[in-house]
Amino acid sequence: MSLTDVEKTAVQSPPRTHKETWARAALALTAVGWGANQFAPMVLLYRERLGVSASAAEAIFGLYAAGLVPGLLVAGPLSDRVGRRPVVTFAVLLSMLSGVVLMLGSHGLAWLSTGRVLMGVASGAAFSAGSAWVKELSAANAAAGAGARRASIAMTAGFGIGPLVAGVLAQWGPTAYETPYIPQLVLAAFALVLLARTPETVRRRQSGVLRGGLLRLRGFSDRRFVGVVLPLAPWVFGAATIAMVYLPGLTAGHVKGISLFYAGAAAMVTAMSGVLIQPFARRVAASPAGRDRARPRLLTQGVALVTVGTLADAGVAALSGLGAWQAVLTLLAAVVMGFGYGVLLVFGLAEVQRLAPPEDLAGMTAVFQAFSYLGFAAPYLLSALKNVASPSTLLLAVAVLGALTMVVTLRNARATADR
Structure with a gap:
């Protein structure tokens, strides 16, 4: 496909009879937001029980941004061309892979570092393409601005609930290095099932993957x-x-x-x-x-x-x-x-x-x-x-x-x- 063809994104209006469809895309944002922030209490776990230094543990926490920034810059424009569903589906799957990699974190810092970078890429893809999807699915049945608020609430619900649940399971659950990551895997799997039945809002184009390149900064x-x-x-x-x-x-x-x-x-x-x-x-x-x-x-x-x-x-x-x-x-x-x-x-x-x-x-x-x-x-x-x-x-x-x-x-x- 050409990288130079210019074509406006064709946005389809979601059916008015499916007022709940935005919630399916919003659940995907919650699942990825959960995965993004569940690592916060785990930083302390690795410091206390694995002897990881504070600076090393917090550097691994910050590696999330190393994946998130290119994820943000690439996934949004890409979803304008290939559609919201494939990009968000990829993001949810990648967040699950990240969770599995992080479950191996007790075997070495390389697993934790890799898992955090993967979660960053997943988050960037979900937050850019998924937020746009929620707004578009809300447009036919909601007041102006409702889509943006719904996307923000969905992400923040994951940001807030994820670390609390992970902290509880790390503190009192079995196998503290693995169990805290399981709820996000279950939630993400459920979100994948719903995404398959969520209306697409962008007509996929056969040409014009990019306008001036994926990383054209504005x-x-x-x-x-x-x-x-x-x-x-x-x-x-x-x-x-x-x-x-x-x-x-x-x-x-x-x-x-x-x-x-x-x-x-x-x-x-x-x-x-x-x-x-x-x-x-x-x-x-x-x-x-x-x-x-x-x-x-x-x-x-x-x-x-x-x-x-x-x-x-x-x-x-x-x-x-x-x-x-x-x-x-x-x-x-x-x-x-x-x-x-x-x-x-x-x-x-x-x-x-x-x-x-x-x-x-x-x-x-x-x-x-x-x-x-x-x-x-x-x-x-x-x-x-x-x-x-x-x-x-x-x-x-x-x-x-x-x-x-x-x-x-x-x-x-x-x-x-x-x-």
Whole structure:
């Protein structure tokens, strides 16, 4: 097939009589989101029982982004040409393969590393093609914006429930290295059965696989996108992963009997806080004050929440003498970090929608998401610097970087307000 033929994606309207079909595609997103985040409490398991260092375990956690970024950039455009169902089906199957590989993780770090990269590719493919599929299946029977909300809720349900279930099974279930991955395999298998009966929304083309190449990146000629959106993007998942992985690793020693469950609960609290704040963030973005391009309220609020949350994390890390109360305070700080993650995600996506011409919207969204997943490296970087400074000092430095990010992005926002 030619790589140069240009043809618009033909989108078919789903039958109005099948109002529930969007839920089938949404379940696939939940299954893949579950697989993506179930590894959070397992990081602590491998540290406690296999003797894996904190930096090595968190580096493996971050390898997810190495697979996710190309998955995002490739799968979305590919699904525009070959259809949503084959891409999402591939993503669900790959997430299952990843789970099987991760079940072999007790035999060596290479299995864990491979499994995380595979899960990243699966997630990128599912989140790009699957989100579009849910929106298209919702279009005939739902109010404007309902499809995007359904896709977001489906993914976040997996993000939140997956680590909690994995933490419970790792803590109290049999064969702690294998059992936590089984529920996702069952859910993904069920999703595959439903996908086979889910209507396709894109007519497959026999030519024109790509328009200008799979990895054609968009938006880098836009000053506001480069100066405002991209600098804040890594803070989206940087905030989330610090709360999900790094802080629980510091405080889990005070709750030794339930440390794995605690790690899963911290991941769930962070993810769900990010979801609960998003309706408020959308209202702010839609308000007259929220549309002020020179003084973007959501940007200020999101970075301020992350900065305050990181300062709280630094204080918690310094209060090791509090015992179990330190673990409780970590969960409270996770709420603040989750709020910051949710607000910045809404701001970034809303800003991309304002800036992007229609033909570049998918590409610029993929670039923003790719930059946001760079934040997965945050726990590893903090652990790798443990011999340079104490955790509380490192977190203070992160808070300072957050404040600097606010200053720089607000200055750039004022300079590009007319855009």
